[in-house]
Amino acid sequence: MLYKKVMQDLKSRIDSDEFKIGDILSTEKELIEHYSVSRITIRKAVDELVKLGLVEKKQGAGSSVIGKTMTGSMSSLRSTIEYMAESGVNLEYQVAEFTLIEPDEEVAKTLNISKDEKVYFIRRFKIINGIRAIYEDSYMPAAMFPQMNIMSLQGSKYHYLENELDFEIDGAIQDFEAIMPDKHICEILDVSPNTPIIRLLSVGKLKDGRIFEYTKISFKPNTYSYKHYLKR
Incomplete structure (x- = not known):
């Protein structure tokens, strides 16, 4: 499924030196443009990262990195x-x-x-x-x-x-x-x-x-x- 491919790529980026704990992920709009996918796909991918305990979503503040694999x-x-x-x-x-x-x-x-x-x-x-x-x-x-x-x-x-x-x-x-x-x-x-x-x-x-x-x-x-x- 497409959202899982996006999730895996985001997960790899989070686990790399690109992100530190506490960093904010790119905005939903930026992620849509980067991966050339729909809003629903991005939201599903980020939700999977939340389930893995890697990302936390805050209303109005975007998604922040709270852990690495x-x-x-x-x-x-x-x-x-x-x-x-x-x-x-x-x-x-x-x-x-x-x-x-x-x-x-x-x-x-x-x-x-x-x-x-x-x-x-x-x-x-x-x-x-x-x-x-x-x-x-x-x-x-x-x-x-x-x-x-x-x-x-x-x-x-x-x-x-x-x-x-x-x-x-x-x-x-x-x-x-x-x-x-x-x-x-x-x-x-x-x-x-x-x-x-x-x-x-x-x-x-x-x-x-x-x-x-x-x-x-x-x-x-x-x-x-x-x-x-x-x-x-």
């Missing part, structure tokens, strides 16, 4: 909040579930523990510029975190591990897959069940070799991206 680098392991500092976006954490469970075979094998050992199951949503953009399910060995509580998870997990528990994180093995979202993910991220989304599988490892987390992260389309520069 968060971009993670595959060259180093960093928390979402560390990426946020570079992207100029507002990030909130919402802990939806925090329970002690028995791991299934997949989780136990990934964490390198027996099925008899308990793990914490943590479901969190990350809200970027007021939009639920990231759906995160984590499994962490309970024996490694005897004092973990819900308050520990209302911010960066990496900050909690490194600064409060003095753990030394070595890195993570990460893999990407395309999935069809289930009903709950569709409701939380406001996506269609017919729209494939990207899911990141991350297995975090400490410098002493222990696996400290197995996390499955699903992303709302167009709100988060990964980039990697490959040297030849």
Whole structure:
């Protein structure tokens, strides 16, 4: 659809150095002339940017840039909040579930523990510029975190591990897959069940070799991206 092409181009311009947070987009008339499209097309495109939490419309004041797409680098392991500092976006954490469970075979094998050992199951949503953009399910060995509580998870997990528990994180093995979202993910991220989304599988490892987390992260389309520069 034409309005989506316009939205994608505007989104790319917002994410580039052309705009800073707080800048005002071109007027509706200027956008119509620039893209040679109708007023309805421009309005639909801007409305999509509003839904992504990148633009805010104010009566009589035009549309202002309030955020940029968060971009993670595959060259180093960093928390979402560390990426946020570079992207100029507002990030909130919402802990939806925090329970002690028995791991299934997949989780136990990934964490390198027996099925008899308990793990914490943590479901969190990350809200970027007021939009639920990231759906995160984590499994962490309970024996490694005897004092973990819900308050520990209302911010960066990496900050909690490194600064409060003095753990030394070595890195993570990460893999990407395309999935069809289930009903709950569709409701939380406001996506269609017919729209494939990207899911990141991350297995975090400490410098002493222990696996400290197995996390499955699903992303709302167009709100988060990964980039990697490959040297030849």
